[in-house]
Amino acid sequence: MKVSIAVNGEATEHDVEPRLLLVQYLRDVVGLTGTNIGCDTSSCGACTVHIDGESVKSCTVLAVQADGASVTTIEGLAAKDGELHPMQAAFQANHGLQCGFCTPGMVMAAVSLIQEGRVTDERSVREGLEGNLCRCTGYHNIVQSVLAAAKAGS
Amino acid sequence: MIPALFDYVRADSADHAIALLTEHGDDAKLLAGGHSLLPLMKLRLATPSVLVDVGRLTDLSYIREDGDQLAIGALTRHHDLEHSDLLGAQAGLLRHAAGQVGDPQVRHRGTIGGSIAHGDPASDLPAVLLALRATLVAQGPSGTREIAVDDFFTGFLETALQPDELLTEIRVPKAPDARWSFQKFNRRAQDWAIVGVACVRNGTTGIGLVNVGSTPLRASAAENAITGGASVADAANVADEGTDPPSDLNASPEYRRHLMKVLVRRALEEAGG
Numbered sequence: 395m396k397v398s399i400a401v402n403g404e405a406t407e408h409d410v411e412p413r414l415l416l417v418q419y420l421r422d423v424v425g426l427t428g429t430n431i432g433c434d435t436s437s438c439g440a441c442t443v444h445i446d447g448e449s450v451k452s453c454t455v456l457a458v459q460a461d462g463a464s465v466t467t468i469e470g471l472a473a474k475d476g477e478l479h480p481m482q483a484a485f486q487a488n489h490g491l492q493c494g495f496c497t498p499g500m501v502m503a504a505v506s507l508i509q510e511g512r513v514t515d516e517r518s519v520r521e522g523l524e525g526n527l528c529r530c531t532g533y534h535n536i537v538q539s540v541l542a543a544a545k546a547g548s
Numbered sequence: 549m550i551p552a553l554f555d556y557v558r559a560d561s562a563d564h565a566i567a568l569l570t571e572h573g574d575d576a577k578l579l580a581g582g583h584s585l586l587p588l589m590k591l592r593l594a595t596p597s598v599l600v601d602v603g604r605l606t607d608l609s610y611i612r613e614d615g616d617q618l619a620i621g622a623l624t625r626h627h628d629l630e631h632s633d634l635l636g637a638q639a640g641l642l643r644h645a646a647g648q649v650g651d652p653q654v655r656h657r658g659t660i661g662g663s664i665a666h667g668d669p670a671s672d673l674p675a676v677l678l679a680l681r682a683t684l685v686a687q688g689p690s691g692t693r694e695i696a697v698d699d700f701f702t703g704f705l706e707t708a709l710q711p712d713e714l715l716t717e718i719r720v721p722k723a724p725d726a727r728w729s730f731q732k733f734n735r736r737a738q739d740w741a742i743v744g745v746a747c748v749r750n751g752t753t754g755i756g757l758v759n760v761g762s763t764p765l766r767a768s769a770a771e772n773a774i775t776g777g778a779s780v781a782d783a784a785n786v787a788d789e790g791t792d793p794p795s796d797l798n799a800s801p802e803y804r805r806h807l808m809k810v811l812v813r814r815a816l817e818e819a820g821g
Contacts, residue, residue, distance in 0.1 A: 412556030525651025
């Protein structure tokens with residue numbers, strides 16, 4: 395089945411099997427491997443991307459479900475000139491990562507949270523990121539990063 | 549993990565979806581947000597040969613007043629429920645519980661209709677609808693029918709819906725003054741409830757239980773005890789009557805029975821004693 399999905403602002407169109415997952419579409423078909431597959435059971439959040447501006451777990455969405463939608467991945471956050479998105483900059487400044495595997499998903503989930511106005515305090519960040527697991531257990535600096543980005547008005 | 553092969557058809561209306569279900573019968577499954585169905589398909593626990601995608605039927609996504617009830621479209625997402633002022637004013641329990649389902653990403657995709665039609669005893673919203681004494685509206689080839697929530701959950705992951713029926717609407721009584729409580733006990737934030745209790749008190753008392761049997765269950769004995777004038781403690785003490793709690797990695801049946809009593813007591817206390 396033919397799908398048309400705008401990925402990071404660029405139109406993509408491919409003939410895919412209905413069972414192809416969105417995360418596989420992004421990684422294997424479009425070639426954007428910044429989105430990680432972690433648990434593959436919609437628990438860990440490593441595969442978080444945005445569909446029409448909202449965070450979703452792309453391991454639990456079929457590519458055909460995203461047909462016609464606009465998808466943003468971690469590769470689409472920074473400006474064209476390479477300037478980091480404020481959330482990425484906050485993760486860098488606050489050392490919000492250790493091994494880095496969960497980071498793309500964390501950043502995408504956090505950007506969605508802030509866009510929805512859900513970041514008010516530390517608790518709101520911790521609850522808002524409940525769908526993202528960090529196996530390094532580096533939550534403290536992740537939360538600090540998101541709070542810093544919220545304060546910076548990202 | 550990759551689901552088994554299936555054919556994918558996109559429904560462009562409720563009638564179209566029903567026609568497709570009629571055509572394909574038991575081999576077809578409806579796909580809404582996919583957050584109950586796709587995980588099962590990836591594990592090959594479900595292998596439908598046809599998926600009928602109703603996810604684009606935006607006319608089935610709404611929350612509106614209809615007389616003394618709220619009418620909620622089956623395609624309304626958990627995210628929309630948890631941010632609805634109307635729901636907050638008239639059915640605060642449902643709004644709150646919707647915000648406890650999964651995590652924000654899951655709530656951006658999952659729908660109330662999908663959660664209910666899946667019929668998972670470990671899901672939060674079926675117990676909430678039991679407590680609220682909701683009515684479910686199903687549409688089939690010969691029209692619509694209403695199903696009381698108490699008649700809806702018929703077995704493990706089985707409901708009263710026929711293979712050619714689409715759940716279109718959930719109706720709950722408007723109750724701006726109701727007191728309520730939702731107790732979800734789990735070990736990690738996004739996990740399923742080990743045991744959950746939904747309680748609403750509005751002249752009568754409704755108590756729904758999460759994950760204590762093969763279907764979502766009503767705590768009838770505790771409800772009757774409260775109605776009969778029993779104390780909260782005495783009513784909570786019979787909360788596990790009629791349940792058949794499962795054993796899994798998280799808890800034994802005995803532990804779940806204990807938890808039911810504790811959580812029903814807390815719920816009754818929070819909802820006004």
